[in-house]
Amino acid sequence: MTTDAAVFQGLSWNLASDVRQLFAFHFMVNALVAGTAVAVLAGSIGWFMVLRRQTFAGHTLAVIAFPGAAGATLAGLPLLLGYFGACVAGAIALAGVAAEQGGGHSRESAATGTVQAVGLGLGFLFVQLYHGLLNGLQALLFGTFLGITDVQARTLVAVTAVTLVVLALAARPLFFASVDADVARAAGVPVRALSLGFLLLLGLSVAATSQITGALLVFALLVTPAATAHRLTSRPVAGLVLSVVLGLAVTWLGLALAYFSIYPVGFWVTSLAFGAYVLVRLPRR
Amino acid sequence: MLAQEFMRNALVAGTFVGAACGLIGYFLVLRAQVFASDALSHVAFTGALAAAAFGVDVRVGLLAATVAVGIGIGAIGERAHADDVTIGTVFAWILGLGVLFLAIFTTESSAGNGTAAVRVLFGSLLGLGRGDVELATAVSAVAIAGVVAIARPLLFASLDPLVAAARAVPVTLLGFLFLGLTGLVAAEATQAVGALLLLGLVAAPSAAAHELARGPYAGLALAAALAVGCVWAGLALSYEIARLPPSTAIVAVAAAVYVAAAAARRIRGARAFT
Numbered sequence: 001m002t003t004d005a006a007v008f009q010g011l012s013w014n015l016a017s018d019v020r021q022l023f024a025f026h027f028m029v030n031a032l033v034a035g036t037a038v039a040v041l042a043g044s045i046g047w048f049m050v051l052r053r054q055t056f057a058g059h060t061l062a063v064i065a066f067p068g069a070a071g072a073t074l075a076g077l078p079l080l081l082g083y084f085g086a087c088v089a090g091a092i093a094l095a096g097v098a099a100e101q102g103g104g105h106s107r108e109s110a111a112t113g114t115v116q117a118v119g120l121g122l123g124f125l126f127v128q129l130y131h132g133l134l135n136g137l138q139a140l141l142f143g144t145f146l147g148i149t150d151v152q153a154r155t156l157v158a159v160t161a162v163t164l165v166v167l168a169l170a171a172r173p174l175f176f177a178s179v180d181a182d183v184a185r186a187a188g189v190p191v192r193a194l195s196l197g198f199l200l201l202l203g204l205s206v207a208a209t210s211q212i213t214g215a216l217l218v219f220a221l222l223v224t225p226a227a228t229a230h231r232l233t234s235r236p237v238a239g240l241v242l243s244v245v246l247g248l249a250v251t252w253l254g255l256a257l258a259y260f261s262i263y264p265v266g267f268w269v270t271s272l273a274f275g276a277y278v279l280v281r282l283p284r285r
Numbered sequence: 286m287l288a289q290e291f292m293r294n295a296l297v298a299g300t301f302v303g304a305a306c307g308l309i310g311y312f313l314v315l316r317a318q319v320f321a322s323d324a325l326s327h328v329a330f331t332g333a334l335a336a337a338a339f340g341v342d343v344r345v346g347l348l349a350a351t352v353a354v355g356i357g358i359g360a361i362g363e364r365a366h367a368d369d370v371t372i373g374t375v376f377a378w379i380l381g382l383g384v385l386f387l388a389i390f391t392t393e394s395s396a397g398n399g400t401a402a403v404r405v406l407f408g409s410l411l412g413l414g415r416g417d418v419e420l421a422t423a424v425s426a427v428a429i430a431g432v433v434a435i436a437r438p439l440l441f442a443s444l445d446p447l448v449a450a451a452r453a454v455p456v457t458l459l460g461f462l463f464l465g466l467t468g469l470v471a472a473e474a475t476q477a478v479g480a481l482l483l484l485g486l487v488a489a490p491s492a493a494a495h496e497l498a499r500g501p502y503a504g505l506a507l508a509a510a511l512a513v514g515c516v517w518a519g520l521a522l523s524y525e526i527a528r529l530p531p532s533t534a535i536v537a538v539a540a541a542v543y544v545a546a547a548a549a550r551r552i553r554g555a556r557a558f559t
Contacts, residue, residue: 120536217380270384271378
Protein backbone atom coordinates (compact mmCIF):
# COMPACT_ATOMS: atom_id res chain seq x y z
CA MET A 1 0.00 0.00 0.00
CA THR A 2 1.55 3.27 -1.10
CA THR A 3 -0.53 5.44 1.20
CA ASP A 4 2.06 8.16 1.52
CA ALA A 5 2.45 8.62 -2.19
CA ALA A 6 -1.30 8.69 -2.87
CA VAL A 7 -2.57 11.92 -4.36
CA PHE A 8 -6.09 12.85 -5.34
CA GLN A 9 -6.08 13.13 -9.14
CA GLY A 10 -9.75 13.53 -10.00
CA LEU A 11 -11.69 11.60 -12.57
CA SER A 12 -9.92 10.55 -15.77
CA TRP A 13 -11.03 8.61 -18.84
CA ASN A 14 -8.91 5.64 -17.79
CA LEU A 15 -11.34 3.44 -15.83
CA ALA A 16 -8.59 1.17 -14.47
CA SER A 17 -6.63 4.06 -13.03
CA ASP A 18 -9.83 5.53 -11.55
CA VAL A 19 -10.53 2.27 -9.73
CA ARG A 20 -6.88 2.05 -8.61
CA GLN A 21 -7.18 5.57 -7.26
CA LEU A 22 -10.25 4.57 -5.19
CA PHE A 23 -8.12 2.03 -3.33
CA ALA A 24 -5.11 4.30 -2.90
CA PHE A 25 -6.22 5.91 0.36
CA HIS A 26 -6.55 3.89 3.52
CA PHE A 27 -9.77 5.65 4.55
CA MET A 28 -11.34 4.70 1.24
CA VAL A 29 -10.35 1.04 1.71
CA ASN A 30 -11.96 1.07 5.16
CA ALA A 31 -15.05 2.75 3.78
CA LEU A 32 -15.33 0.14 1.02
CA VAL A 33 -14.86 -2.78 3.44
CA ALA A 34 -17.41 -1.34 5.89
CA GLY A 35 -19.78 -0.41 3.07
CA THR A 36 -19.65 -3.95 1.71
CA ALA A 37 -20.41 -5.43 5.13
CA VAL A 38 -23.25 -2.97 5.71
CA ALA A 39 -24.76 -3.64 2.30
CA VAL A 40 -24.74 -7.43 2.78
CA LEU A 41 -26.13 -7.12 6.31
CA ALA A 42 -28.82 -4.57 5.54
CA GLY A 43 -29.78 -6.25 2.27
CA SER A 44 -30.45 -9.63 3.83
CA ILE A 45 -32.12 -8.51 7.05
CA GLY A 46 -34.02 -5.80 5.20
CA TRP A 47 -35.54 -8.41 2.90
CA PHE A 48 -37.16 -10.08 5.91
CA MET A 49 -38.13 -6.71 7.35
CA VAL A 50 -40.02 -5.77 4.20
CA LEU A 51 -41.60 -9.24 4.07
CA ARG A 52 -42.81 -8.85 7.65
CA ARG A 53 -44.09 -5.30 6.99
CA GLN A 54 -41.98 -3.98 9.86
CA THR A 55 -40.54 -0.94 8.10
CA PHE A 56 -41.78 1.40 10.80
CA ALA A 57 -40.18 -0.78 13.47
CA GLY A 58 -36.93 -0.75 11.48
CA HIS A 59 -36.92 3.02 11.28
CA THR A 60 -37.73 3.28 14.98
CA LEU A 61 -34.75 1.07 15.86
CA ALA A 62 -32.55 3.19 13.61
CA VAL A 63 -33.66 6.35 15.38
CA ILE A 64 -33.25 4.79 18.83
CA ALA A 65 -29.54 4.33 18.10
CA PHE A 66 -29.21 8.11 18.43
CA PRO A 67 -30.30 8.45 22.10
CA GLY A 68 -28.11 5.42 22.81
CA ALA A 69 -25.06 7.16 21.41
CA ALA A 70 -25.95 10.46 23.09
CA GLY A 71 -26.52 8.71 26.43
CA ALA A 72 -23.22 6.83 26.19
CA THR A 73 -21.38 10.08 25.46
CA LEU A 74 -23.04 11.72 28.45
CA ALA A 75 -22.19 8.84 30.79
CA GLY A 76 -18.65 8.55 29.47
CA LEU A 77 -19.21 5.01 28.22
CA PRO A 78 -17.91 3.71 24.89
CA LEU A 79 -20.14 4.71 21.97
CA LEU A 80 -20.41 1.11 20.82
CA LEU A 81 -22.08 0.13 24.09
CA GLY A 82 -24.61 2.95 23.71
CA TYR A 83 -25.53 1.94 20.18
CA PHE A 84 -25.97 -1.75 20.99
CA GLY A 85 -27.65 -1.20 24.37
CA ALA A 86 -30.24 1.21 23.01
CA CYS A 87 -31.05 -0.94 19.99
CA VAL A 88 -31.44 -4.12 22.04
CA ALA A 89 -33.65 -2.29 24.57
CA GLY A 90 -35.71 -0.85 21.72
CA ALA A 91 -36.12 -4.27 20.10
CA ILE A 92 -37.36 -5.76 23.37
CA ALA A 93 -39.78 -2.85 23.88
CA LEU A 94 -41.15 -3.19 20.35
CA ALA A 95 -41.54 -6.97 20.67
CA GLY A 96 -43.33 -6.50 24.00
CA VAL A 97 -45.66 -3.95 22.45
CA ALA A 98 -46.41 -6.25 19.50
CA ALA A 99 -47.16 -9.21 21.77
CA GLU A 100 -49.36 -7.08 24.03
CA GLN A 101 -51.50 -5.80 21.17
CA GLY A 102 -52.27 -9.25 19.84
CA GLY A 103 -52.48 -8.30 16.17
CA GLY A 104 -54.27 -5.19 14.97
CA HIS A 105 -52.01 -3.20 12.68
CA SER A 106 -53.34 0.20 13.77
CA ARG A 107 -52.48 -0.29 17.45
CA GLU A 108 -49.04 -1.62 16.58
CA SER A 109 -48.28 1.44 14.47
CA ALA A 110 -49.38 3.78 17.26
CA ALA A 111 -47.31 1.94 19.84
CA THR A 112 -44.24 1.92 17.59
CA GLY A 113 -44.60 5.67 17.10
CA THR A 114 -44.79 6.17 20.86
CA VAL A 115 -41.64 4.10 21.45
CA GLN A 116 -39.81 6.19 18.86
CA ALA A 117 -41.01 9.48 20.35
CA VAL A 118 -39.85 8.44 23.81
CA GLY A 119 -36.47 7.43 22.40
CA LEU A 120 -36.03 10.76 20.64
CA GLY A 121 -37.19 12.61 23.75
CA LEU A 122 -34.50 10.90 25.80
CA GLY A 123 -31.93 11.64 23.11
CA PHE A 124 -32.79 15.33 23.19
CA LEU A 125 -32.57 15.35 26.98
CA PHE A 126 -29.09 13.80 26.82
CA VAL A 127 -27.97 16.34 24.23
CA GLN A 128 -29.26 19.15 26.44
CA LEU A 129 -27.46 17.79 29.49
CA TYR A 130 -24.23 17.40 27.57
CA HIS A 131 -23.58 20.64 25.76
CA GLY A 132 -20.36 19.61 24.09
CA LEU A 133 -22.11 17.01 21.97
CA LEU A 134 -23.78 19.49 19.69
CA ASN A 135 -20.91 19.58 17.23
CA GLY A 136 -20.81 15.80 16.98
CA LEU A 137 -24.55 15.56 16.58
CA GLN A 138 -24.44 15.82 12.84
CA ALA A 139 -22.09 12.83 12.74
CA LEU A 140 -24.43 10.85 15.00
CA LEU A 141 -27.36 11.53 12.71
CA PHE A 142 -25.70 11.37 9.32
CA GLY A 143 -22.67 9.20 9.94
CA THR A 144 -19.02 9.46 9.07
CA PHE A 145 -18.66 7.09 6.18
CA LEU A 146 -15.22 8.36 5.27
CA GLY A 147 -13.81 8.38 8.80
CA ILE A 148 -14.05 4.69 9.63
CA THR A 149 -11.32 3.20 11.81
CA ASP A 150 -9.82 -0.28 11.38
CA VAL A 151 -11.55 -1.45 14.58
CA GLN A 152 -14.93 -0.27 13.36
CA ALA A 153 -14.49 -2.01 10.02
CA ARG A 154 -13.47 -5.26 11.74
CA THR A 155 -16.40 -5.10 14.21
CA LEU A 156 -18.76 -4.55 11.35
CA VAL A 157 -17.46 -7.54 9.39
CA ALA A 158 -17.75 -9.72 12.52
CA VAL A 159 -21.32 -8.57 13.26
CA THR A 160 -22.27 -9.21 9.65
CA ALA A 161 -20.85 -12.74 9.76
CA VAL A 162 -22.64 -13.60 13.02
CA THR A 163 -25.94 -12.14 11.84
CA LEU A 164 -25.76 -13.99 8.53
CA VAL A 165 -25.14 -17.31 10.30
CA VAL A 166 -28.07 -16.78 12.68
CA LEU A 167 -30.28 -15.66 9.84
CA ALA A 168 -29.33 -18.69 7.75
CA LEU A 169 -30.15 -21.04 10.64
CA ALA A 170 -33.52 -19.41 11.34
CA ALA A 171 -34.39 -18.60 7.73
CA ARG A 172 -36.89 -21.41 7.09
CA PRO A 173 -39.10 -21.07 10.20
CA LEU A 174 -38.77 -17.27 10.05
CA PHE A 175 -39.98 -17.24 6.46
CA PHE A 176 -42.89 -19.51 7.37
CA ALA A 177 -43.86 -17.38 10.39
CA SER A 178 -43.58 -14.17 8.35
CA VAL A 179 -45.74 -15.34 5.47
CA ASP A 180 -48.51 -16.97 7.49
CA ALA A 181 -48.23 -16.59 11.26
CA ASP A 182 -51.42 -18.49 12.08
CA VAL A 183 -50.61 -21.61 10.06
CA ALA A 184 -47.01 -21.52 11.33
CA ARG A 185 -48.26 -21.40 14.94
CA ALA A 186 -50.56 -24.34 14.26
CA ALA A 187 -47.62 -26.27 12.81
CA GLY A 188 -45.67 -25.75 16.03
CA VAL A 189 -43.33 -22.95 14.93
CA PRO A 190 -42.49 -20.64 17.88
CA VAL A 191 -43.86 -17.49 16.21
CA ARG A 192 -43.50 -15.14 19.18
CA ALA A 193 -39.94 -16.20 19.97
CA LEU A 194 -39.06 -15.74 16.31
CA SER A 195 -40.64 -12.29 16.32
CA LEU A 196 -38.54 -11.21 19.32
CA GLY A 197 -35.43 -12.84 17.86
CA PHE A 198 -35.89 -11.08 14.55
CA LEU A 199 -36.33 -7.68 16.18
CA LEU A 200 -33.19 -8.28 18.26
CA LEU A 201 -31.26 -9.21 15.13
CA LEU A 202 -32.63 -6.15 13.35
CA GLY A 203 -31.63 -4.01 16.34
CA LEU A 204 -28.09 -5.41 16.33
CA SER A 205 -27.58 -4.83 12.63
CA VAL A 206 -29.01 -1.33 12.85
CA ALA A 207 -26.70 -0.55 15.77
CA ALA A 208 -23.68 -1.84 13.87
CA THR A 209 -24.67 0.00 10.73
CA SER A 210 -25.68 3.33 12.19
CA GLN A 211 -22.19 4.00 13.57
CA ILE A 212 -21.06 4.17 9.97
CA THR A 213 -24.01 5.54 8.06
CA GLY A 214 -25.62 7.58 10.83
CA ALA A 215 -28.98 6.94 12.44
CA LEU A 216 -30.90 8.44 9.55
CA LEU A 217 -29.32 6.65 6.62
CA VAL A 218 -29.33 3.05 7.87
CA PHE A 219 -32.88 3.02 6.85
CA ALA A 220 -32.16 3.67 3.18
CA LEU A 221 -30.01 0.54 2.88
CA LEU A 222 -32.48 -1.53 4.90
CA VAL A 223 -35.62 -0.74 3.01
CA THR A 224 -34.91 0.36 -0.55
CA PRO A 225 -32.89 -2.56 -2.04
CA ALA A 226 -35.22 -5.01 -0.26
CA ALA A 227 -38.34 -3.28 -1.56
CA THR A 228 -36.88 -3.34 -5.09
CA ALA A 229 -36.09 -7.06 -4.79
CA HIS A 230 -39.62 -7.80 -3.54
CA ARG A 231 -41.01 -6.02 -6.59
CA LEU A 232 -38.92 -8.12 -8.97
CA THR A 233 -39.37 -11.60 -7.53
CA SER A 234 -41.36 -13.31 -4.80
CA ARG A 235 -39.02 -16.33 -4.66
CA PRO A 236 -37.21 -16.15 -1.31
CA VAL A 237 -33.65 -17.17 -2.27
CA ALA A 238 -33.59 -15.16 -5.49
CA GLY A 239 -35.09 -12.19 -3.65
CA LEU A 240 -32.51 -12.30 -0.86
CA VAL A 241 -29.62 -12.54 -3.32
CA LEU A 242 -31.04 -9.73 -5.44
CA SER A 243 -31.51 -7.52 -2.40
CA VAL A 244 -27.89 -8.03 -1.33
CA VAL A 245 -26.55 -7.49 -4.86
CA LEU A 246 -28.54 -4.28 -5.24
CA GLY A 247 -27.32 -3.05 -1.86
CA LEU A 248 -23.71 -3.77 -2.85
CA ALA A 249 -23.99 -2.09 -6.22
CA VAL A 250 -25.59 1.00 -4.74
CA THR A 251 -23.04 1.30 -1.94
CA TRP A 252 -19.97 0.84 -4.16
CA LEU A 253 -21.23 3.22 -6.83
CA GLY A 254 -22.30 5.71 -4.17
CA LEU A 255 -18.88 5.66 -2.51
CA ALA A 256 -17.10 6.04 -5.84
CA LEU A 257 -19.34 8.92 -6.92
CA ALA A 258 -18.91 10.65 -3.57
CA TYR A 259 -15.12 10.29 -3.91
CA PHE A 260 -15.08 12.01 -7.29
CA SER A 261 -17.73 14.66 -6.52
CA ILE A 262 -18.32 17.22 -3.80
CA TYR A 263 -21.64 15.72 -2.70
CA PRO A 264 -22.02 13.44 0.37
CA VAL A 265 -22.13 9.63 0.30
CA GLY A 266 -25.60 9.51 1.86
CA PHE A 267 -27.08 11.51 -0.96
CA TRP A 268 -25.56 9.31 -3.69
CA VAL A 269 -26.46 6.00 -2.00
CA THR A 270 -30.08 6.92 -1.32
CA SER A 271 -30.58 8.47 -4.76
CA LEU A 272 -29.14 5.46 -6.60
CA ALA A 273 -31.24 3.06 -4.52
CA PHE A 274 -34.37 5.12 -5.05
CA GLY A 275 -33.66 5.36 -8.77
CA ALA A 276 -33.51 1.55 -9.00
CA TYR A 277 -36.79 1.28 -7.11
CA VAL A 278 -38.52 3.73 -9.41
CA LEU A 279 -37.15 1.88 -12.47
CA VAL A 280 -38.63 -1.47 -11.42
CA ARG A 281 -41.83 0.14 -10.30
CA LEU A 282 -42.66 2.07 -13.48
CA PRO A 283 -43.44 -0.72 -15.97
CA ARG A 284 -45.60 -2.59 -13.46
CA ARG A 285 -48.15 0.15 -13.07
CA MET B 286 -45.66 30.74 35.43
CA LEU B 287 -48.17 32.65 33.32
CA ALA B 288 -46.39 35.91 34.05
CA GLN B 289 -43.63 35.02 31.58
CA GLU B 290 -44.38 35.99 28.02
CA PHE B 291 -42.52 33.04 26.53
CA MET B 292 -44.61 30.65 28.62
CA ARG B 293 -47.86 32.30 27.46
CA ASN B 294 -46.68 32.04 23.85
CA ALA B 295 -45.72 28.40 24.32
CA LEU B 296 -49.09 27.60 25.93
CA VAL B 297 -51.14 29.25 23.18
CA ALA B 298 -49.15 27.69 20.33
CA GLY B 299 -48.94 24.35 22.13
CA THR B 300 -52.69 24.23 22.70
CA PHE B 301 -53.57 24.75 19.06
CA VAL B 302 -50.81 22.50 17.70
CA GLY B 303 -51.74 19.86 20.28
CA ALA B 304 -55.43 19.90 19.34
CA ALA B 305 -54.60 19.62 15.63
CA CYS B 306 -52.15 16.77 16.27
CA GLY B 307 -54.69 14.92 18.42
CA LEU B 308 -57.41 15.10 15.76
CA ILE B 309 -55.10 14.13 12.88
CA GLY B 310 -53.50 11.48 15.08
CA TYR B 311 -56.82 9.80 15.81
CA PHE B 312 -57.32 9.16 12.10
CA LEU B 313 -53.66 8.27 11.55
CA VAL B 314 -53.92 5.56 14.20
CA LEU B 315 -57.26 4.39 12.82
CA ARG B 316 -55.79 4.12 9.30
CA ALA B 317 -52.50 2.62 10.61
CA GLN B 318 -50.62 5.49 8.97
CA VAL B 319 -48.60 6.81 11.90
CA PHE B 320 -45.52 6.06 9.80
CA ALA B 321 -46.72 8.64 7.27
CA SER B 322 -46.60 11.39 9.88
CA ASP B 323 -43.14 10.23 10.93
CA ALA B 324 -41.99 10.40 7.32
CA LEU B 325 -43.59 13.82 6.82
CA SER B 326 -41.87 15.25 9.86
CA HIS B 327 -38.54 14.23 8.33
CA VAL B 328 -39.62 15.69 5.02
CA ALA B 329 -40.13 18.94 6.88
CA PHE B 330 -36.50 18.65 7.90
CA THR B 331 -35.35 18.24 4.29
CA GLY B 332 -37.64 21.06 3.18
CA ALA B 333 -36.29 23.42 5.78
CA LEU B 334 -32.69 22.57 4.90
CA ALA B 335 -33.39 22.99 1.20
CA ALA B 336 -34.90 26.40 1.86
CA ALA B 337 -31.90 27.31 4.02
CA ALA B 338 -29.46 26.08 1.36
CA PHE B 339 -31.11 28.13 -1.38
CA GLY B 340 -31.78 31.14 0.80
CA VAL B 341 -35.58 30.91 0.72
CA ASP B 342 -37.74 31.51 3.80
CA VAL B 343 -37.58 28.32 5.88
CA ARG B 344 -41.33 28.28 6.57
CA VAL B 345 -42.13 28.27 2.86
CA GLY B 346 -39.76 25.37 2.25
CA LEU B 347 -41.23 23.37 5.11
CA LEU B 348 -44.82 23.86 4.11
CA ALA B 349 -44.31 23.25 0.39
CA ALA B 350 -42.23 20.11 0.97
CA THR B 351 -44.53 18.43 3.48
CA VAL B 352 -47.79 19.10 1.67
CA ALA B 353 -46.29 18.07 -1.69
CA VAL B 354 -44.79 14.84 -0.32
CA GLY B 355 -47.97 14.10 1.66
CA ILE B 356 -50.00 14.22 -1.54
CA GLY B 357 -47.23 12.39 -3.40
CA ILE B 358 -47.33 9.52 -0.91
CA GLY B 359 -51.06 9.35 -1.49
CA ALA B 360 -50.57 9.22 -5.27
CA ILE B 361 -48.31 6.16 -5.01
CA GLY B 362 -50.69 4.14 -2.87
CA GLU B 363 -53.91 2.51 -3.89
CA ARG B 364 -56.93 4.72 -3.08
CA ALA B 365 -54.54 7.28 -1.59
CA HIS B 366 -53.58 4.81 1.15
CA ALA B 367 -49.88 3.99 0.67
CA ASP B 368 -48.29 1.06 2.51
CA ASP B 369 -45.33 1.27 4.87
CA VAL B 370 -42.79 -0.07 2.39
CA THR B 371 -43.57 2.58 -0.22
CA ILE B 372 -43.56 5.34 2.37
CA GLY B 373 -40.25 4.03 3.70
CA THR B 374 -38.62 3.97 0.29
CA VAL B 375 -39.67 7.51 -0.58
CA PHE B 376 -38.72 8.70 2.85
CA ALA B 377 -35.24 7.16 2.73
CA TRP B 378 -34.55 9.09 -0.45
CA ILE B 379 -35.89 12.32 1.05
CA LEU B 380 -33.46 11.86 3.95
CA GLY B 381 -30.65 11.46 1.43
CA LEU B 382 -31.69 14.74 -0.17
CA GLY B 383 -31.67 16.28 3.30
CA VAL B 384 -28.03 15.25 3.69
CA LEU B 385 -27.23 16.89 0.37
CA PHE B 386 -28.88 20.17 1.37
CA LEU B 387 -27.19 20.04 4.74
CA ALA B 388 -23.83 19.68 3.00
CA ILE B 389 -24.57 22.59 0.66
CA PHE B 390 -25.85 24.70 3.53
CA THR B 391 -22.92 24.06 5.84
CA THR B 392 -20.30 24.63 3.16
CA GLU B 393 -21.90 27.92 2.18
CA SER B 394 -22.36 29.34 5.65
CA SER B 395 -19.80 28.26 8.19
CA ALA B 396 -22.01 29.52 11.00
CA GLY B 397 -24.66 26.89 10.21
CA ASN B 398 -22.80 23.78 11.35
CA GLY B 399 -25.78 21.56 11.99
CA THR B 400 -27.40 23.83 14.56
CA ALA B 401 -30.21 24.55 12.14
CA ALA B 402 -30.70 20.81 11.75
CA VAL B 403 -30.94 20.39 15.50
CA ARG B 404 -33.51 23.15 15.78
CA VAL B 405 -35.66 21.60 13.09
CA LEU B 406 -35.49 18.17 14.68
CA PHE B 407 -36.24 19.25 18.20
CA GLY B 408 -37.97 22.62 17.85
CA SER B 409 -37.95 25.26 20.53
CA LEU B 410 -41.36 25.64 22.08
CA LEU B 411 -40.07 28.13 24.61
CA GLY B 412 -38.37 30.30 21.99
CA LEU B 413 -41.48 31.23 20.00
CA GLY B 414 -42.08 34.88 19.19
CA ARG B 415 -45.39 36.65 18.70
CA GLY B 416 -45.38 36.07 14.94
CA ASP B 417 -44.59 32.36 15.30
CA VAL B 418 -47.50 31.93 17.69
CA GLU B 419 -49.92 33.70 15.35
CA LEU B 420 -48.78 31.54 12.43
CA ALA B 421 -48.99 28.32 14.47
CA THR B 422 -52.47 29.24 15.69
CA ALA B 423 -53.74 30.11 12.23
CA VAL B 424 -52.36 27.00 10.51
CA SER B 425 -53.58 24.73 13.31
CA ALA B 426 -57.04 26.33 13.20
CA VAL B 427 -57.22 25.63 9.44
CA ALA B 428 -56.16 22.01 10.00
CA ILE B 429 -58.66 21.52 12.84
CA ALA B 430 -61.49 22.98 10.76
CA GLY B 431 -60.48 20.76 7.83
CA VAL B 432 -60.47 17.57 9.88
CA VAL B 433 -63.79 18.37 11.55
CA ALA B 434 -65.36 19.16 8.17
CA ILE B 435 -64.40 15.81 6.62
CA ALA B 436 -64.60 13.77 9.85
CA ARG B 437 -67.79 11.84 9.07
CA PRO B 438 -67.02 10.63 5.53
CA LEU B 439 -63.34 10.10 6.45
CA LEU B 440 -64.37 7.85 9.33
CA PHE B 441 -66.54 5.79 7.00
CA ALA B 442 -63.78 5.61 4.37
CA SER B 443 -61.16 4.62 6.95
CA LEU B 444 -63.19 1.86 8.61
CA ASP B 445 -64.55 0.25 5.47
CA PRO B 446 -63.15 1.69 2.24
CA LEU B 447 -64.97 -0.79 -0.02
CA VAL B 448 -68.45 -0.22 1.38
CA ALA B 449 -67.76 3.52 1.54
CA ALA B 450 -66.78 3.52 -2.14
CA ALA B 451 -69.94 1.58 -2.97
CA ARG B 452 -72.00 4.22 -1.17
CA ALA B 453 -70.41 6.89 -3.40
CA VAL B 454 -68.10 8.31 -0.74
CA PRO B 455 -65.03 9.79 -2.56
CA VAL B 456 -62.52 7.54 -0.78
CA THR B 457 -59.49 8.52 -2.87
CA LEU B 458 -60.20 12.24 -2.65
CA LEU B 459 -60.62 11.95 1.11
CA GLY B 460 -57.30 10.10 1.34
CA PHE B 461 -55.55 12.91 -0.52
CA LEU B 462 -57.25 15.60 1.56
CA PHE B 463 -56.30 13.82 4.74
CA LEU B 464 -52.64 13.41 3.75
CA GLY B 465 -52.55 17.07 2.69
CA LEU B 466 -53.88 18.09 6.11
CA THR B 467 -51.35 15.78 7.75
CA GLY B 468 -48.62 17.54 5.79
CA LEU B 469 -49.93 20.91 6.94
CA VAL B 470 -49.92 19.88 10.58
CA ALA B 471 -46.50 18.23 10.23
CA ALA B 472 -45.05 21.42 8.75
CA GLU B 473 -46.48 23.65 11.42
CA ALA B 474 -45.76 21.35 14.33
CA THR B 475 -42.19 20.71 13.16
CA GLN B 476 -41.53 24.40 12.93
CA ALA B 477 -43.09 25.29 16.25
CA VAL B 478 -42.31 22.30 18.41
CA GLY B 479 -39.94 20.02 16.45
CA ALA B 480 -40.25 16.76 14.59
CA LEU B 481 -39.78 14.86 17.82
CA LEU B 482 -42.78 16.37 19.49
CA LEU B 483 -44.95 15.89 16.43
CA LEU B 484 -44.61 12.12 16.61
CA GLY B 485 -45.22 12.07 20.36
CA LEU B 486 -48.37 14.18 20.07
CA VAL B 487 -49.70 12.32 17.05
CA ALA B 488 -49.17 8.76 18.24
CA ALA B 489 -49.48 8.56 22.02
CA PRO B 490 -52.61 10.59 22.96
CA SER B 491 -54.58 9.18 20.02
CA ALA B 492 -53.55 5.63 20.86
CA ALA B 493 -54.72 6.26 24.44
CA ALA B 494 -58.01 7.62 23.10
CA HIS B 495 -58.44 4.48 20.98
CA GLU B 496 -57.99 2.38 24.10
CA LEU B 497 -60.45 4.36 26.23
CA ALA B 498 -63.23 5.78 24.09
CA ARG B 499 -66.31 3.78 23.15
CA GLY B 500 -67.36 5.68 20.07
CA PRO B 501 -65.48 7.42 17.27
CA TYR B 502 -66.60 10.98 18.05
CA ALA B 503 -65.88 10.55 21.73
CA GLY B 504 -62.49 9.17 20.69
CA LEU B 505 -61.75 12.16 18.44
CA ALA B 506 -62.65 14.62 21.20
CA LEU B 507 -60.68 12.63 23.76
CA ALA B 508 -57.60 12.46 21.51
CA ALA B 509 -57.58 16.24 21.08
CA ALA B 510 -58.22 16.83 24.79
CA LEU B 511 -55.48 14.41 25.84
CA ALA B 512 -52.96 15.96 23.44
CA VAL B 513 -53.68 19.45 24.78
CA GLY B 514 -53.53 18.14 28.34
CA CYS B 515 -50.14 16.54 27.65
CA VAL B 516 -48.79 19.84 26.28
CA TRP B 517 -49.94 21.74 29.38
CA ALA B 518 -48.66 19.15 31.83
CA GLY B 519 -45.35 18.85 29.99
CA LEU B 520 -44.85 22.62 29.88
CA ALA B 521 -45.62 22.93 33.59
CA LEU B 522 -43.23 20.06 34.33
CA SER B 523 -40.38 21.57 32.35
CA TYR B 524 -41.02 24.94 33.99
CA GLU B 525 -40.57 23.36 37.41
CA ILE B 526 -37.52 21.27 36.43
CA ALA B 527 -35.17 23.68 34.74
CA ARG B 528 -32.97 21.16 32.95
CA LEU B 529 -35.82 19.17 31.44
CA PRO B 530 -36.51 20.34 27.86
CA PRO B 531 -40.24 20.89 27.17
CA SER B 532 -40.29 18.47 24.21
CA THR B 533 -38.97 15.63 26.36
CA ALA B 534 -41.40 16.45 29.18
CA ILE B 535 -44.42 16.52 26.85
CA VAL B 536 -43.46 13.25 25.18
CA ALA B 537 -42.88 11.62 28.56
CA VAL B 538 -46.32 12.71 29.82
CA ALA B 539 -47.96 11.49 26.60
CA ALA B 540 -46.24 8.10 26.80
CA ALA B 541 -47.27 7.75 30.46
CA VAL B 542 -50.89 8.52 29.53
CA TYR B 543 -50.76 5.86 26.81
CA VAL B 544 -49.33 3.21 29.12
CA ALA B 545 -51.95 4.06 31.77
CA ALA B 546 -54.75 3.85 29.20
CA ALA B 547 -53.54 0.47 27.92
CA ALA B 548 -53.34 -0.82 31.49
CA ALA B 549 -56.83 0.53 32.29
CA ARG B 550 -58.33 -1.23 29.30
CA ARG B 551 -56.63 -4.45 30.27
CA ILE B 552 -57.98 -4.30 33.83
CA ARG B 553 -61.46 -3.49 32.59
CA GLY B 554 -61.11 -6.30 30.09
CA ALA B 555 -63.43 -4.51 27.71
CA ARG B 556 -62.73 -4.19 24.01
CA ALA B 557 -62.91 -0.54 23.14
CA PHE B 558 -63.99 0.82 19.77
CA THR B 559 -61.96 -0.52 16.79
